[in-house]
Amino acid sequence: MRKGVFYAVGAYLAWGLLPLYWKVFQEMAAWEILAHRIVWSLVFVAVLLFVTKRWLQMRKAISTAKERGALLLCSLFISANWLIFIWAVNNGNVLETSLGYYINPLLNVLFGVLFLKERLGKGQWMAIALAAAGVSVMTAHYGRVPWVAISLALTFACYGLVKKLIKTDAIISLAWETLVVAPVALGYLVTLHVSGTDTLSHVTGWQIALLTLSGVATALPLFWFAQAAKLLPLSTVGFIQYLAPSISLFMAVFLFGETFGGVHLVSFGLIWSALFVYTVSSMRKKPGSAQQQVELAIKKEA
Incomplete structure (x- = not known):
């Protein structure tokens, strides 16, 4: 249990601190950062697979056409999620990324109902209604849908569902997901370099070093989460997951100076209430229920 908590906290702490990491490359375009992340993630994972002698398992992972199709969709969804997150961080929208990852667990539940024929209790339906109200409040006030938050939650929920x-x-x-899009990412980086429009030549040495470590920053939290999921009850993992958006929220307000006004308080308050209602109602379900198994599967990230 202690080891599982350590892995879970490490994973969500790392994910919560990611905005600090991407802020280092603020002068780079989001597409360029994404391409580097994909390439270096593949390099790091390839080294891991080589050291652990697990290359043969890759072929077995996609033995059917259905799995190959699912893999392609996973690759597209997680790449879109990464791109939106990086763009949002470097354009002063960390607060909205936090909102997106607060919404994500509830969207996962809704997907379970729509696509996996899951049945929810009254408390869980109430949680979804509260979350919808929270998004509606922000939409009504600003006159626009909080597209960053919704896009992050939607792409990640779709990723988990297909996964x-x-x-x-x-x-x-992750090795397959990055391998699928790596040729495009590498081709994009080569094109930028040949045309002289890349920004890599304008950053410092320590920034380049950090950029090459983006693969480590991507793969290690994922590995820690996988280990935590094996060692901890679902309810414990579900509770710890809110650490990541909470860290992002506090960084957005107190470190990056983003505005957190009354409307934000109402909107986030409704979503926090939704998460509380959902957590309490879910804990009353039997540990081995199909709903909880679905939620655990959907939570597995990249």
């Missing part, structure tokens, strides 16, 4: 079709562990899955 259920791939029966493999997190690292091998």
